[in-house]
Every structure is written in structure tokens, then in C-alpha cells.
Amino acid sequence: MSIKAVNLGHTYHPGTPLETCALKNISFEFDRGTWFSVAGHTGSGKSTLAQHLNGLLLPMEGQVWVDGMEVKEKSRSLQEIRRKVGLVFQYPEQQLFAETVYDEIAFAPRNWGVPENEIPQRVNLAMEQAGLEKNCLKRSPFNLSGGEKRKAAIASVLSSVPDYLVLDEPTAGLDSYSRKELTSLLVRLRSEGMGILLVTHDLDIALQFSDSILVLQGGTQVVWKKPQAVLEHLQANPVPGLKLPDIAQLSAALREKGKNVPLTWQWKCLKTALFGEK
């Protein structure tokens, strides 16, 4: 049970003067119950990649497989793939439209043809997962606070009961409290067996939570490894526009000066290496 891309490639406006290669030769695989991050600079192709995973975009080269089903045009499984892979766009609160939060969350399951008598249960579960208060149900989604709106938007994707959740910069514009709430929600979903794919330009968050990270640059794959290995790779071969976390820069600078410390992004780890346990 995994999402797999094999030599995936995509070109926008092929055969016109606007032709741009957005993705080339991308290969990776991640299982349910793991957290996979795609990190890259704006324009590195990471949002294009995300849209391939649930068939909003179809591969022009190579293949994408979701739980053994290939994502391709006119495939019967395309609808099933869209249900299985929930996609949360950047600033998802901007797609809210319904009269009540209930209808908002019920939109997706109704579209998938879930019988009406099962909908309340779906909505409740999604709300609980997203950490949204029950008393929001009857309110208009437009009257929620910023953090609640984002949760409602995520709940409206979770109500499809996806097996994978793809999120494009989900923490953008949130303050530190809402950011922590959101990341702990994702950690919980992962522990319940959901596959998480996070698209981000923020290495800090990718390093902190991922099981593996794919780094993109100008549509090509730079590295696909575990966080520590990715950090080491990026330190040795910097990618423009992807800034190493401050502590990682600090530890790298200390190593250069001959200090015996590991390359790390965690300050506590660095402190232990410098001064020992206390």
C-alpha cells in the first residue's frame, strides 16, 4: 500500500513558446503510515508534483501508482484515486463556499456518492480528526476565525476518508500556536495509518517530522533520503533558495572550525555534543 512515482515528467504548454518543463525524471515511493516531504524553492515543481498524485494532472512521462492503480486518463480508477488521495491546497480556507460548516464538510462525501444516512457520521469523524469544536457545525464557515477556517477546510478533505493526505504549504500564514496544532494533527493521522505528503519550502518542518524527504530543484530530483542524510547532502551541495535551519548552519560552521559536533538541526543535540549531558 503505497504511492509510487516512476520517472515522472511534466511539461506545461508543450509545443508553444510558453513551453516549460515543470518536472523531469522524478521517482519515489512512500507507504501509508509514513510522512513524506517534498521540499523545494518556489517554481521547483513541487505543487505540480502534488497535483499528479490524485490525478488532477496526468503524467506526460513515466507513471504514478496509487495502491497499485495507475493514474492515467479515462481510467475507471481515477475517481477512486481522487477519493483515496486527499489534496489540501495552499490557503485551503479560500475554497470554502457552503452555508454551514456541516455542508462544507459533507460536500466531498456527497460528491463521492456516500448515502445520506452515513454522512453525519463522516462529518463528525472528520471534525474530530481536524480538531474542530462541535459547536462550529451550524455556523457559517465564513464566520470562523483564521485557524478554525483552516481546520474546517482540512476537515472537508478528511471527510472523503482518504488513505493519503497531500498538503501544499499547510502552515503558511498560521501563528506558532496554530502551526503546532496542525503538525500534531498530522502526526496523529500518520500514527493512525494515513500517508502524509507535505509540500513545503520550509526545511525546518520537513526535517523535524518526515520519514523521508525529496528535494526538488527546477523540476529535477536533487535527493530523496532520510532527513539526516538529506541535511548532509544539502550542506555539502547547497540548493539555492533552500535555506538550512539556523542551528544546522551553526553546527556546520562549528565543524568547519574543527569542533567535534554532529551536523544537526536540533539545538539540544548540539548542546549535548558541545558540553555533554547535564
Next chain:
Amino acid sequence: MHQKTVCELRDVTYVYPGGASDDSGTPRPALRNVSFSVYEGEWLALLGSNGSGKSTLAKHLNALLVPTQGDCVVHGMSTKEEKNTFLIRSLVAMVFQNPENQIVGTVVEEDTAFGPENQGIPPEEIEARVETALKVTGLIGKRKKPTYTLSGGEKQRLAVAGALAMETPCLVLDEPTAMLDPTGRDDLLTVLGNLHAAGKTIVSITHRLEEILRCDRAVVLHAGEVVWEGSISALFLTNGSFREWGLDTPPLAAFWRDLQSENRIDLPSIPSIPGLVDALCQ
């Protein structure tokens, strides 16, 4: 060190007309008895989580909002008097969070000229100002480009250029980096650093504490009230209430604070990465 006051808020309370009320039905103020000053030439960080009232406060600084109670004085003029509004806006410029929503022109230089055109500046001087502003923000090469072809970071720098072209002594930025990627964020902070070095008074409003390391002073806002005021280093040393304020210590600051409190290093104010490396290698 700082003497001359640019803006001064005296006991400002602000209630949004038709805004949220508490359980007893009395309207809840977005700002409550807020008093502080912005001094000439300083780079002030105005901090607070979402909903702390920091954007409301920002809009008071150039008379986009007027206090319900109390007074806001800019260069000796009260924002309450309508005849001062135009002058005040020529002294304090603002840049907002969403770069997309503050661009008026369809071409880069056209948008930059919008402010000075409204100020009634003669054409040749507008052209000179636009050129300078676009140089400072690194957009001079894109001068004739349509605005929709710019990246997010470039759009926000264009917004800054538009504010610079007005040649106001003070610049207020309301979460200018919130919608930018790390490169766009760094580029903007570099521009702000240069402006500060050149003597411009800057007020940065943000909840990202990583971005305030180069500021001179911080004011923390929580639930509409000023809860803390002082230097940046002192702010990071008062660890206690951060969680309550909805703020987060950046890892580098946490590391420095921890080492400092255990007397492992002696750096009374928060250092840059090279500064910390030097201290640790001694």
C-alpha cells in the same frame, strides 16, 4: 539614545464598529489602553499572535483607523483631525500582508509612481524617486514588466518600493513576509536592513521571531494590550510568558538563552551565527 518621537499612542482603545462582543453583550475592544512610542531611526518589532490586535494597531499609525478612546499622535499631529490625514500619510507609509492586494498599476514603474502621484509631486521628481525606489528594492531591471509576471517576493518588494517612493521618514510593515517563501523573506529583510542603516524609521509587525533578530526594540501585544516592551535580547531572556502570548522562541535564540543562563558563554545580547561560532570556539 533615541529622543525624537515619530508616533505616539496615548492610552488608545479601539472597538470595531459592529465587531465581536463578549458574553454580556458589551463590544470587545480590539485594542485596550495601548500606549507606546516609535522613536526616530529605530527598527521596532511589533509582536503578537493572530488576533492579538497588531494589525489594528498598525492601521492607527497612519490614520487608516482612528482611536475610539485615547489619542494617536504622528509628528505632533493627532490622527483624529481629518485635516491632518493626508499629511500623516505622507509621513508614515504602510506595506500590507498580501502583496497581490496592494498593487494598483499594471506595470512595475507605474505602480511605484502611484503614491507620489497622489502626493502631487512634479513629474521629473516622481521619475527620479521611482528610479531610486526600484534600485533600493532590486527591481530596477523589471521596471517595464507587467506586475502579474512578478514572483510573490518581488511583488512584496514592489509594495515596499511604492512606499519608499513616497519618501516618508517612517515605514510600517504589517506581516510583510507572511506569504513569502524563505528566499523572498530573506531578500525583503535585507532591503529593510539597508533602509534601517540609511536612517529610516521602521516598524515591523510579525509573529515570526526569527525575523526580528536585527531589530532594536520589541513591543509585544496580547489580546489587545501591550504586555511587554524592551530590547530584543531581553525579550528572548524572558522566556516565561511566550507560550501564553502565542509566540515561539526561534531555535537559535533558545540555544543562546540556554547557554547564557548556564554561563557557558558570555554574550549579553543575542549574537548572529558567526558571533556564536566565535564565542563557542574560544
Next chain:
Amino acid sequence: MKFFNHLTFGQYVPSESLVHSLDPRCKIISVLVLLTGIFVVKHPAVFALWGVLLGCITAAARLPFRLVLRSAKPVLILVLFTASIHIFFTEGDPLLQVGFIRITRQGLVMAAYMGLRLLFLVLFASFLTLTTRPMELADGLERLFSPFVRFGFPAHELAMMMTIALRFIPTLLDETDRIMRAQLARGASFDRGGLWKRLKAFLPVLIPLFVIVFQRAEDLAVAMEARCYRGGAGRTRMYPLCWEKKDTAALGAVLTLVVLLVIGDRRLFF
């Protein structure tokens, strides 16, 4: 794949040509004169001359001819529709009769006339937007309408509204595209079912779009106010409109040409 593409909307194409450098007022009046000419002139030979003129202006504006033609694409359906109405509904000498459908000689001629007129109309008008920056165009209109301000005509406000509308077209197209994708990902479909079902499927796109438009409008109003905007009074311009000799010459040339064509047409026709 994108649902929309901003290049198809006849938007400004920067270039350093003579046509680009003309005063917008000159261009607006010239286009009006040309459009009147197109409507008045009836002789078929003159259409060939319109074609030559179109080619000359395209060359003078240093625009690729394809780009100019493409700007007529959105109204092509209208052109075909007008032409076909004339083909089928004009009385005269029948050329072809199939059942109740009758095509007449006069019908074909009328269809060609009307179709070509409409086409030239759009092509000439598109020079205005292709070679003039929206802000310039708005300035030009504002100045042309300024004599009516004393009768309460909101010249400045209309011009400013036009600029902002043009400025936001690309943004809103991107926005619509993004919302459509987001709703597709939530299982919406825009290409299934009957007309009513399809229209209903657009609600989840239209409502968020309206919310965004209002939010943007409000933000923009505040941002403009913060930049000292207070209407047209006391505003200066970085590049004030300046009527030069070449503008007089260009306008004179267009006027002479059209007047000659009209006179020639009357002579040939009667």
C-alpha cells in the same frame, strides 16, 4: 494544463514602436474614426484597403501579425453568427435551395460584408489595448471626458475603475483556476450531467471567488488610501500626457485616409 490563459485577452504587449509611443488620446480618436469609416464604406474594393491598412499598422506597431489576429478569437463566434444570419435570412435571387433553407446571392454578399466589418472592427479596436498601457488608456479617456466633469460626469473615477479591473483580470483568472482544482480534488465535476447540474456545479467556484473579490477590493481600497489616494484632485502624473507633432500627424493621416475612402466609396457606389 491551465483552464485559462491570460495571453488570449488582447492585453498590452510592450514594444518601443511608433504606435506605442503615440498619445493615447490620438489613438482613441483614430480608432473611433477608423471604426466609423468601416461602418460607412460599402464598396468591396475598400475592404482590401482596410486589410492593407491593418497590415501597415501592425508593422508600425512591431507586433507579430498572428498576435493581432488572435485577439479576434474571442469574437469569432459572434462574427460567424452574424454572417450566417445574413446568409439564411436575406431575400433575393436564390442560388441554392434545400428544403426550406434558401441561400441567395444577396445573402452571401451581405454575410461577407457584415462578417468582414465586424472582424475589422475588432481588429482595429484591439490595437488600442495591444499598444497602450491600461493606465495610459485610462489617462487618455479621463482627459477626453474631462470637459464633461463640470456636468457631474465621473471621468477620473471611471478611468481608475477601468485600470483596476484590467489589473485584476490575470489575478482572478489564476484564482478561478485554483478554486476549480481544489473543488475537483473534493470530488466536484464540471463536465457531467445536464446544463442545470453543470451550472449548479459552478456554485462552489463562484461563491469563494466572490468572497475573494470582495476581500481583495477592500484590501486594495485600504492600500490605496494608505498611499495618499483621495480621488483625482491634486494628482500629478509621472508621464503626463503630452500631445506632440507626431500625434497631430498620425491623426491627420488617419482622418485624411478615411475621408478619402468615404468620398471614393460614394463615387464608386452611386
